[in-house]
Amino acid sequence: MSGEIADPRHEDRSGGKGDPPGHGEGGPAPKQVTVAFGFWIFLLSDIIMFSGLFASYAVLAPNTAGGPAGSELFELRLVFVETLCLLFSSFTCGVMSIMAVKQRAGATYLWAGLTALLGLSFLAIELYELTHLVLEGAGPTRSAFLSALFTLVGAHGLHVAAGLAWLTVMMGQVATLGFTDAVQRRLLCFGLYWHALDIIWVALFTVVYLYGVMG
Template structure:
């Protein structure tokens, strides 16, 4: 088998470099792992500072589990619709891909909207990030996750635009796969955040 044939088939040619799809996939996994490590640092900081309220309000006094549960439901359902979009892309169905991505966008935007409203209300109640170390860690962790979801929404719009403009080309399929992995990773991180910050915060 020639080097060109091997590359086209997705194999690593003898004595040559890896195909682009392997390099991209490997690089994206490195990005995801580094992102998770960053969030682990935020979680560690929050765990250390969660009791440092400086005489201010604690999570038990501030958190509304009903609102947070709605947030969680929006993000978890968006993970399901994102999976449907991935399946639609695999079968090259542009209509259902667009519908599923639109549903994912709406649910993700609802999540961000609820989160921004929640943090705004905390600031209005005098519980901003400058009130205590606990609140600084809270705003940093929750805000960082919300920023990632916002970036994911912009990425989603880009994917839909590329599919409409260029169809389901192989390079675009790779980007859709990367986006799907990114979105599911954000859902997993939120489940951990919901458990550690909100559930444990209300219980203690």
């Protein structure tokens, strides 16, 4: 049976020596891997929380209680610009993480700054849009549809705001602590968080805005 791989999927995961990782010679997985995996689990549970908000929005969206529907309220141009801001910030965040791995502080600050700027632009447009809705008399108290809309969009916006605060703290840590292992792990987790927010936004602009304007 030459040519056959003994353990093609690495189910044994001990390099064929019979010791599972975490025991014996191999030792446990590096901290960077376990920390990032734990954070990945958190992100997935965060996405599950959002799925609840999406489900309630989808159920409540037709219940406008005689008030305005999405097709009368949404401005797709603004949403498109918001989407571009978040997408480009995901890209700049990725470049930032490359620079952080290379331990180039100046470049890390530059790309982190760009990420923050794009994130702030996204938040500014979102706040403008939501205050505009409230001033038009389409606030969250107007109908079940608008309650669900403000909850869903607001929850995502809060996550972006928290991400911006986190990014600021991380740049402070890079400045004071330097690129230690702990700072690197936190930067890796921040990158995961920021990219996950962009994934949620893809679902959000499709379900809320694009389906919304079609009525």
